[in-house]
Amino acid sequence: MITTKPVCVTGASGFIAAHIIRDLLDRGYSVRGTVRKSPQSYPFLLGLSGAKERLELVQADLLTAGAYDRIIEGCEYVMHTASPYEINVKNPQTDLVDPAVNGTETVLESCQKSGSVKRIIFTSSIAAITDEPNSMKVFTEKDWNTMSSLERHPYHYSKTLAERAAWDFVMRKRQNFDLVVINPFMVIGPSLSPSLNTTNRMIRDIMSGVYPGIMDINWGFVDVRDVAKAHLLAMETDTASGRYLCSAETLHMKGLVALLKSSGFSTYALPKVDLSGKAGTILMKVLSYTQPRDTGMYIRTNIGRTFRYDNAKILHELGISFMPIKDSLTETVKDMIRWGHLPQSR
Ligand code: NAP
Numbered sequence: 001m002i003t004t005k006p007v008c009v010t011g012a013s014g015f016i017a018a019h020i021i022r023d024l025l026d027r028g029y030s031v032r033g034t035v036r037k038s039p040q041s042y043p044f045l046l047g048l049s050g051a052k053e054r055l056e057l058v059q060a061d062l063l064t065a066g067a068y069d070r071i072i073e074g075c076e077y078v079m080h081t082a083s084p085y086e087i088n089v090k091n092p093q094t095d096l097v098d099p100a101v102n103g104t105e106t107v108l109e110s111c112q113k114s115g116s117v118k119r120i121i122f123t124s125s126i127a128a129i130t131d132e133p134n135s136m137k138v139f140t141e142k143d144w145n146t147m148s149s150l151e152r153h154p155y156h157y158s159k160t161l162a163e164r165a166a167w168d169f170v171m172r173k174r175q176n177f178d179l180v181v182i183n184p185f186m187v188i189g190p191s192l193s194p195s196l197n198t199t200n201r202m203i204r205d206i207m208s209g210v211y212p213g214i215m216d217i218n219w220g221f222v223d224v225r226d227v228a229k230a231h232l233l234a235m236e237t238d239t240a241s242g243r244y245l246c247s248a249e250t251l252h253m254k255g256l257v258a259l260l261k262s263s264g265f266s267t268y269a270l271p272k273v274d275l276s277g278k279a280g281t282i283l284m285k286v287l288s289y290t291q292p293r294d295t296g297m298y299i300r301t302n303i304g305r306t307f308r309y310d311n312a313k314i315l316h317e318l319g320i321s322f323m324p325i326k327d328s329l330t331e332t333v334k335d336m337i338r339w340g341h342l343p344q345s346r
Pocket residue numbers: 010011012013014015016017035036037060061062063081082083084085099123124125126159183184185186187188197198199
């Protein structure tokens with residue numbers, strides 16, 4: 001344990017944050033988590049082992065100036081995970097960018113005012129690295145997403161602006177704390193809460209007949225328990241610095257569907273038609289215009305391209321080892337069945 005002071009975790013109710021909190025409590029830390037509703041609304045957090053003695057939930061909203069001042073006061077480490085994670089929103093500026101960017105600035109201001117914070121661990125995303133794969137390029141932490149805007153991949157835009165704001169703040173203000181950033185790819189895995197995370201929902205949709213066929217599309221995946229582990233390592237490793245691209249394995253949609261079939265889920269409405277050839281890609285690009293705006297955009301900028309990235313920095317500097325995605329995927333599906341997001345069988 002590197003601190004006896006409470007570790008502040010913003011967005012405690014979130015899919016990733018709940019796992020971070022569980023790990024922190026398991027390792028003996030005290031936690032001050034921020035939530036938007038009354039603390040009693042989060043029995044899945046209050047029921048964690050050690051929560052009764054060492055978890056405090058405090059209400060705060062990213063859009064309220066100064067909301068985190070009192071909360072962060074006295075903390076040495078802050079994990080800033082809170083940020084809206086949604087793909088199709090009505091108003092990208094107010095629904096995504098404002099809470100992501102203003103919220104980050106608000107939290108960092110509070111860290112600075114506190115005088116006690118030593119390090120902030122910021123949950124960014126692959127979205128801040130790029131919003132489209134490039135088959136000819138291997139992405140690393142040196143890359144920045146320069147393509148997104150309010151019209152093009154607004155979620156990616158919000159994450160890019162928020163991470164930039166965090167780095168700018170640290171450079172500009174020269175305060176006493178440092179910043180370490182985790183950039184996860186698609187995070188899947190069991191959920192501690194009944195809600196269905198946006199990425200797990202994509203797996204649910206693939207199993208529920210939402211996708212017309214198998215597309216030529218691929219993603220990096222990482223298990224939520226490994227993402228939580230990465231946050232703790234970023235806090236506890238004195239030499240941790242900069243950004244950490246956090247992804248275990250890349251899976252093509254074809255491989256994903258095959259894995260689901262071979263893992264005992266073949267009776268679900270998995271896509272059957274193979275549209276991963278050139279003709280299928282053209283067809284899917286046309287059909288993408290029938291999808292919600294941002295889903296359509298995602299298909300058009302990702303289909304027919306191979307996502308390549310290098311995760312060596314996190315492996316070597318934080319010493320993390322990732323669980324196999326096959327296991328993670330199986331547990332994700334079983335967990336969605338347990339929570340009732342998927343039927344027992346079809
Ligand atoms: P999540 O379950 O939707 O959690 C988001 C959290 O942010 C929730 O606690 C939410 O609170 C909070 N939040 C949103 N708007 C807020 C506001 N205005 N004020 C205060 N809190 C607010 O998503 P997640 O997957 O755990 O994501 C956590 C972080 O990881 C995000 O920064 C996301 O961009 C990043 N990330 C996620 C993935 C992924 O695949 N899941 C991949 C890369 C990066 P409520 O519960 O009250 O809504």
